[in-house]
Amino acid sequence: MQDTPILSMESISMEFPGVKALSNVTFKVRQGAIHAICGENGAGKSTLMKVLSGVHPHGSYSGDITFQSSPCHFRSLRDSERRGIVIIHQELALIPFLSIAENIFLGNEQARAGVIDWSKVQQRAGGLMRRVGLNEHPMTRIVDIGVGKQQLVEIAKALAKRVELLILDEPTAALNDEDSAHLLGLVQQLRDQGVTCVIISHKLSEIIGIADSITVLRDGEVVETLHAADGPITEERLIKDMVGRELSSRFPDHVSNAGEEAFRLADWTVYHPIDTERKVVDGANLVVRGGEVVGLAGLMGSGRTEMAMSVFGRSYGTKISGQLYLGGKPAETKRVSDAVAQGIAYVSEDRKRYGLNLIQSVRENMTVAALRNLAKGGVIEAAAEAAAAERLRRELTVKTPSVEAPVLKLSGGNQQKVSLAKWVYTDPDVLILDEPTRGIDVGAKFEIYTIINRLAQQGKAVIVISSELPELIGICDRIYTISEGRITGDVARADATQEHLMKLMTIETKDQV
Amino acid sequence: MASIKESLSGKLRQYGIIGALVVVVVIFEIMTNGRLLLPDNVASLIGQNAYVLILSIGMVMVIIAGHIDLSVGSQVAFIGGVLGWAMYHWRWPWPAAVALALAIGLAVGAWHGFWVAYVRIPAFIVTLAGMLVFRGLAIVIAGFTMAGFPGGFVKISSGSLPHFLGYAGDFDGVTMMIGVVGVAGMVFAQMRSRATQVKHGIAPEPMAVAVIRLAVISGLALFLTSLLARSSGGTPILLVIVGGLILIYSFVLNRTVFGRHVYAIGGNLNAAILSGINTARTNFVIFLHMGILCAIAAVAVVSRAGAATAVAGANYELDAIAACFIGGTAVTGGIGRVSGAMVGALIMGVLNMGLSICGVPSAWQQVVKGLVLLAAVAFDLVSKRRSKVA
Numbered sequence: 081m082q083d084t085p086i087l088s089m090e091s092i093s094m095e096f097p098g099v100k101a102l103s104n105v106t107f108k109v110r111q112g113a114i115h116a117i118c119g120e121n122g123a124g125k126s127t128l129m130k131v132l133s134g135v136h137p138h139g140s141y142s143g144d145i146t147f148q149s150s151p152c153h154f155r156s157l158r159d160s161e162r163r164g165i166v167i168i169h170q171e172l173a174l175i176p177f178l179s180i181a182e183n184i185f186l187g188n189e190q191a192r193a194g195v196i197d198w199s200k201v202q203q204r205a206g207g208l209m210r211r212v213g214l215n216e217h218p219m220t221r222i223v224d225i226g227v228g229k230q231q232l233v234e235i236a237k238a239l240a241k242r243v244e245l246l247i248l249d250e251p252t253a254a255l256n257d258e259d260s261a262h263l264l265g266l267v268q269q270l271r272d273q274g275v276t277c278v279i280i281s282h283k284l285s286e287i288i289g290i291a292d293s294i295t296v297l298r299d300g301e302v303v304e305t306l307h308a309a310d311g312p313i314t315e316e317r318l319i320k321d322m323v324g325r326e327l328s329s330r331f332p333d334h335v336s337n338a339g340e341e342a343f344r345l346a347d348w349t350v351y352h353p354i355d356t357e358r359k360v361v362d363g364a365n366l367v368v369r370g371g372e373v374v375g376l377a378g379l380m381g382s383g384r385t386e387m388a389m390s391v392f393g394r395s396y397g398t399k400i401s402g403q404l405y406l407g408g409k410p411a412e413t414k415r416v417s418d419a420v421a422q423g424i425a426y427v428s429e430d431r432k433r434y435g436l437n438l439i440q441s442v443r444e445n446m447t448v449a450a451l452r453n454l455a456k457g458g459v460i461e462a463a464a465e466a467a468a469a470e471r472l473r474r475e476l477t478v479k480t481p482s483v484e485a486p487v488l489k490l491s492g493g494n495q496q497k498v499s500l501a502k503w504v505y506t507d508p509d510v511l512i513l514d515e516p517t518r519g520i521d522v523g524a525k526f527e528i529y530t531i532i533n534r535l536a537q538q539g540k541a542v543i544v545i546s547s548e549l550p551e552l553i554g555i556c557d558r559i560y561t562i563s564e565g566r567i568t569g570d571v572a573r574a575d576a577t578q579e580h581l582m583k584l585m586t587i588e589t590k591d592q593v
Numbered sequence: 594m595a596s597i598k599e600s601l602s603g604k605l606r607q608y609g610i611i612g613a614l615v616v617v618v619v620i621f622e623i624m625t626n627g628r629l630l631l632p633d634n635v636a637s638l639i640g641q642n643a644y645v646l647i648l649s650i651g652m653v654m655v656i657i658a659g660h661i662d663l664s665v666g667s668q669v670a671f672i673g674g675v676l677g678w679a680m681y682h683w684r685w686p687w688p689a690a691v692a693l694a695l696a697i698g699l700a701v702g703a704w705h706g707f708w709v710a711y712v713r714i715p716a717f718i719v720t721l722a723g724m725l726v727f728r729g730l731a732i733v734i735a736g737f738t739m740a741g742f743p744g745g746f747v748k749i750s751s752g753s754l755p756h757f758l759g760y761a762g763d764f765d766g767v768t769m770m771i772g773v774v775g776v777a778g779m780v781f782a783q784m785r786s787r788a789t790q791v792k793h794g795i796a797p798e799p800m801a802v803a804v805i806r807l808a809v810i811s812g813l814a815l816f817l818t819s820l821l822a823r824s825s826g827g828t829p830i831l832l833v834i835v836g837g838l839i840l841i842y843s844f845v846l847n848r849t850v851f852g853r854h855v856y857a858i859g860g861n862l863n864a865a866i867l868s869g870i871n872t873a874r875t876n877f878v879i880f881l882h883m884g885i886l887c888a889i890a891a892v893a894v895v896s897r898a899g900a901a902t903a904v905a906g907a908n909y910e911l912d913a914i915a916a917c918f919i920g921g922t923a924v925t926g927g928i929g930r931v932s933g934a935m936v937g938a939l940i941m942g943v944l945n946m947g948l949s950i951c952g953v954p955s956a957w958q959q960v961v962k963g964l965v966l967l968a969a970v971a972f973d974l975v976s977k978r979r980s981k982v983a
């Protein structure tokens with residue numbers, strides 16, 4: 081720690097109307113280090129990085145920033161990029177219908193006199209893609225590759241610029257274990273090549289695994305900065321810093337409360353909506369009883385989300401066959417409104433695209449799926465709606481200046497809580513949660529697990545889809561594994577270990593046929 | 594203290610558009626040597642612009658839902674043609690003809706709604722086709738101008754409310770009563786919603802801001818009332834119709850399930866679908882409303898002109914779209930208010946009238962209107978960008 085920091089942010093304070101996002105934050109990063117930031121949702125992590133990268137321009141905050149020993153007054157992203165600071169945002173910013181190569185050089189086009197030099201583009205893109213370990217053709221469109229690979233494209237895009245300091249805001253939130261491991265390995269590799277990295281993450285174990293230093297933020301203030309060189313950093317220590325108290329256990333106590341059969345799928349088969357010959361879900365059979373929490377473990381692309389969405393008003397897929405039973409009786413859910421009316425709720429994994437209307441208020445988002453309960457003769461009862469939204473805000477501890485604030489202004493984790501609140505409010509019998517804790521801090525995770533427990537205690541059937549196996553093992557009564565569209569296992573909690581589940585999730589069913 | 598300033602600046606942007614209207618009015622009041630705000634001119638301003646106001650009410654709904662309607666001018670001509678035909682050739686009594694016009698409006702709305710909502714053709718294309726189709730049909734029906742309609746029908750645009758309260762000086766009693774009761778009602782409603790917010794633990798805007806805002810709006814409304822009360826007619830019947838529509842549709846957009854669905858669809862269509870909203874039906878109903886409003890506008894236009902012609906309604910779609918955008922409706926959908934669109938429409942109307950009184954040729958009037966549209970939207974975007982930072 082003798083060497084001078086490459087980056088030094090001194091006494092940074094920043095206020096949004098009604099929110100003090102950062103107060104007097106001092107943050108220093110050493111040359112060639114991986115420096116992690118963690119903290120609860122809304123602690124100010126993303127804001128701090130936006131200040132650094134010029135998204136919040138000089139003048140909108142107070143305090144001083146020094147990078148490579150000279151002061152910075154960035155007014156935009158371009159300014160910070162010119163100095164070699166590149167940020168990869170929490171929300172990916174790729175253009176879906178352009179190719180990987182075009183995205184890599186977006187805003188940085190390889191052109192001569194304004195005319196794109198395609199051979200140079202492909203050649204340089206190829207090189208960058210090899211460097212990040214992305215095995216695709218450079219002309220593949222972004223929509224055609226998975227989130228894990230998209231994240232690699234973002235990094236390649238950063239490397240295409242002259243990058244000295246790379247900022248990654250929750251890069252692994254949407255990735256499965258394998259992709260995460262690859263990405264973290266890449267970050268370490270970049271560090272060894274001299275690129276300093278700042279990484280924000282809620283996955284404490286991975287942070288501890290790779291970070292040289294960790295700064296914890298709470299309510300816009302720095303709690304402390306820990307250095308791996310001073311002795312091992314423990315998760316308990318980080319959690320205590322983040323939430324301000326000890327968290328004795330990561331999962332709330334769960335007593336099984338399984339009752340009557342609530343939800344059953346028999347021989348459920350779904351074909352891909354475009355490639356209509358491809359089975360995405362293949363003869364799935366599964367049962368969930370009222371009061372039971374059932375996990376659905378599968379790799380990305382295994383068909384878990386597709387299965388849930390096809391049940392939810394046929395929101396996904398074609399040529400859907402098989403039978404759905406609700407409460408033991410055959411049921412049809414041709415449209416989303418049918419599914420909602422019959423007590424099914426589905427909380428999407430992609431809150432921005434499918435979950436929330438970002439420009440509307442917290443209140444309007446929370447009540448939109450159950451507006452009819454708040455209306456008489458088509459007229460919404462304003463007072464009842466305000467009261468309901470306020471109650472949900474308190475129950476789910478959504479951090480927002482008021483329920484009238486647009487969802488856009490909430491931090492990522494709090495947005496997730498709003499999209500959960502919306503479905504809790506429909507009072508469903510069967511609640512399907514797709515990656516419910518993506519991008520959520522440990523404290524809030526505990527709260528969401530508690531809510532799941534509470535719903536189960538009320539006799540609701542809860543299905544949790546998650547990439548985090550410890551989470552499934554911690555909260556579920558039973559876990560189904562799914563691989564290549566087929567249910568490959570039904571594991572009771574007592575028998576569930578990560579290794580066992582992983583083995584079932586990676587069975588290559590097609591070969592056995 | 595900081596919060597008062599913040600909240601005030603936020604509101605200022607929201608009400609900046611009213612400020613813009615006031616500025617435009619003051620400029621023309623000076624340029625026309627005080628003729629713009631002569632009571633009779635104010636009354637005819639409303640008569641002249643009733644069609645923009647009515648069409649903008651529907652257009653704002655269409656744009657909030659993420660669509661556009663290019664056909665409203667042609668619809669007005671076509672429905673106006675049918676209306677004229679019924680009274681002129683068939684000798685129908687005018688109320689029956691008006692009822693027919695409304696029914697045709699519904700049918701045209703259903704036609705557009707069907708293609709947009711159920712066949713899922715973008716509204717831009719559907720209504721571009723509608724613009725051609727209904728203009729063509731209007732020429733078929735009203736190729737020969739039909740004129741000479743019953744007195745009762747002409748009264749819709751030229752008539753005023755009866756003066757059964759007599760006059761106080763030269764102020765018409767009925768007009769003053771409507772103005773005062775309206776303002777009192779607005780103040781009461783604002784106070785009540787404030788009380789509800791407090792009751793549910795939601796911090797309302799600072800009292801000072803609310804008072805200033807209410808005072809400004811009430812002042813403007815009472816000023817307008819006093820002008821109208823001294824006009825030769827008093828309260829025009831058209832104003833009552835337009836006012837009624839504004840109230841109804843503000844209520845529909847702000848307070849009903851349907852209105853909320855309109856915003857939800859425009860804000861994030863995928864999320865709306867996955868929330869169980871019947872987006873097809875909502876879109877269909879939006880176009881039904883647009884059709885009805887086109888029919889009402891056609892009634893106003895034909896009544897005012899005293900004739901049904903095929904060229905009626907030329908460029909009305911552009912006026913209505915411009916009014917919405919000047920009034921703060923988002924091009925991308927999801928954001929907008931009836932009240933904003935109304936103020937936008939009035940700005941366009943005052944421009945039309947003021948420029949005419951000043952004797953500016955209509956070619957230059959178009960230039961000015963185009964520039965005002967651009968300036969209004971630019972102002973809105975720039976101030977939004979600034980408030981994001983502050």
Ligand SMILES: Nc1ncnc2c1ncn2[C@@H]1O[C@H](COP(=O)(O)OP(=O)(O)OP(=O)(O)O)[C@@H](O)[C@H]1O
Binds near residue numbers: 125126170480491521
């Ligand atoms: N543009 C904005 N306008 C108003 N408030 C904002 C804005 N951006 C962030 N905030 C507020 O600032 C606080 C910090 O938000 P920030 O996004 O930095 O949190 P975070 O630590 O990144 O959380 P998460 O882990 O959920 O992503 C939050 O309370 C948030 O509501």
Ligand SMILES: [Mg+2]
Binds near residue numbers: 127249
């Ligand atoms: Mg964040």
